[in-house]
Amino acid sequence: MEISITRTTSPRPKPEDPRKLGFGTVFTDHMFLMDYDPDQGWHDARIVPLENLSIHPGAAVFHYGAEVFEGLKAYLRDDGSVQMFRPRDNMERMRTSAERIQLPDFDAGFMLSAMVKLVELDQDWVPKVPSASLYIRPFEFCTDVDLGLHSIAHAQMIIILSPVGSYLGGGLKPVNIMIEDTDVRAVRGGTGYVKCGGNYAAANRAAARAEKKGYDQVLWLDGVHRKYIEEVGGMNVMFRMGGKVVTPKLTGSVLPGITRRSCIQLLRDKGIEVEERLISVDELMEALAAGQVEEAWGCGTAAVISPIGSFAYQDKQFVVHNRVIGPWAQDLYDTLTGIQWGRLPDPYGWIVPVPKP
Numbered sequence: 332m333e334i335s336i337t338r339t340t341s342p343r344p345k346p347e348d349p350r351k352l353g354f355g356t357v358f359t360d361h362m363f364l365m366d367y368d369p370d371q372g373w374h375d376a377r378i379v380p381l382e383n384l385s386i387h388p389g390a391a392v393f394h395y396g397a398e399v400f401e402g403l404k405a406y407l408r409d410d411g412s413v414q415m416f417r418p419r420d421n422m423e424r425m426r427t428s429a430e431r432i433q434l435p436d437f438d439a440g441f442m443l444s445a446m447v448k449l450v451e452l453d454q455d456w457v458p459k460v461p462s463a464s465l466y467i468r469p470f471e472f473c474t475d476v477d478l479g480l481h482s483i484a485h486a487q488m489i490i491i492l493s494p495v496g497s498y499l500g501g502g503l504k505p506v507n508i509m510i511e512d513t514d515v516r517a518v519r520g521g522t523g524y525v526k527c528g529g530n531y532a533a534a535n536r537a538a539a540r541a542e543k544k545g546y547d548q549v550l551w552l553d554g555v556h557r558k559y560i561e562e563v564g565g566m567n568v569m570f571r572m573g574g575k576v577v578t579p580k581l582t583g584s585v586l587p588g589i590t591r592r593s594c595i596q597l598l599r600d601k602g603i604e605v606e607e608r609l610i611s612v613d614e615l616m617e618a619l620a621a622g623q624v625e626e627a628w629g630c631g632t633a634a635v636i637s638p639i640g641s642f643a644y645q646d647k648q649f650v651v652h653n654r655v656i657g658p659w660a661q662d663l664y665d666t667l668t669g670i671q672w673g674r675l676p677d678p679y680g681w682i683v684p685v686p687k688p
């Protein structure tokens with residue numbers, strides 16, 4: 332399928348001070364769209380100036396939440412070229428997400444080429460300051476105008492781009508985590524393993540409660556036993572304990588993070604043992620009380636590595652690694668960001684270059 336391109340005639344000013352960029356509030360000049368209907372399949376692939384959408388208020392996405400998304404980044408290398416990190420993995424995961432919600436499947440290779448084209452066109456928007464990047468947000472949703480509960484027939488796919496600073500503002504400042512014991516994010520058999528908007532809606536209340544009490548993020552326990560550690564906010568979680576790294580296994584309610592997968596590979600290649608297994612909150616509390624949690628961190632595209640400074644659960648509170656980043660988290664951060672920004676070689680084939688315009 333050809334992608335038609337309509338360039339903007341009124342480019343918007345770039346952010347004045349890219350060091351002050353937040354996350355996902357500034358957008359570039361163009362977006363990609365394509366539409367799906369049962370007769371034509373995916374069609375009308377186009378890059379057009381970014382503008383508001385016009386969607387019927389009866390569209391199912393507004394009522395029943397039929398939406399899936401992805402998040403990845405493009406990075407500016409020192410030589411001025413732009414590259415993406417593992418974009419094909421994101422597109423394959425989005426196909427898995429679409430299947431779970433029963434949104435139409437798509438060609439991952441085509442979507443990858445659409446992302447490359449869009450980033451190529453808007454590459455002046457990749458911020459030229461350290462640790463900033465261009466966030467890529469593909470998403471797919473149901474456009475059927477129908478309040479009945481029917482299978483999905485019409486959908487739209489969009490990609491938007493947003494120059495972003497470092498996700499949590501303070502760079503590698505350790506975050507304080509509240510372990511949530513009331514609400515759950517996901518259950519096995521549900522949608523925890525896919526990136527759909529509804530998962531985040533379900534997380535809002537606990538996140539608001541944690542914020543009100545002064546915590547940065549929520550750590551989720553499994554929805555069945557309220558016992559096993561799953562993930563923190565929008566990140567997977569890892570613990571350094573007893574000279575190994577331990578991380579929750581992918582049970583079906585945990586999101587299979589691409590940063591998680593990359594961390595596991597990097598750690599194993601450095602000769603560090605990584606255990607993917609169930610970790611109960613009791614085991615974590617005992618290990619914290621005994622001083623056996625040497626480091627803890629979250630990992631995800633937005634923050635890359637986010638060291639954890641403390642955990643609170645019910646009436647207990649524990650500090651990890653004196654609230655400063657530990658050496659293993661720092662090393663993972665340096666290696667991952669080194670590959671992402673092209674300052675380190677990429678022996679894994681994770682990088683996809685974006686052509687110069």
Ligand SMILES: *Cc1c(COP(=O)(O)O)cnc(C)c1O
Pocket residue numbers: 402526562564565566567586587588589590591630631632633
């Ligand atoms: C996106 C996401 C992650 C991290 O996945 P990455 O591919 O590493 O960005 C972790 N948990 C949740 C719930 C997510 O939505």
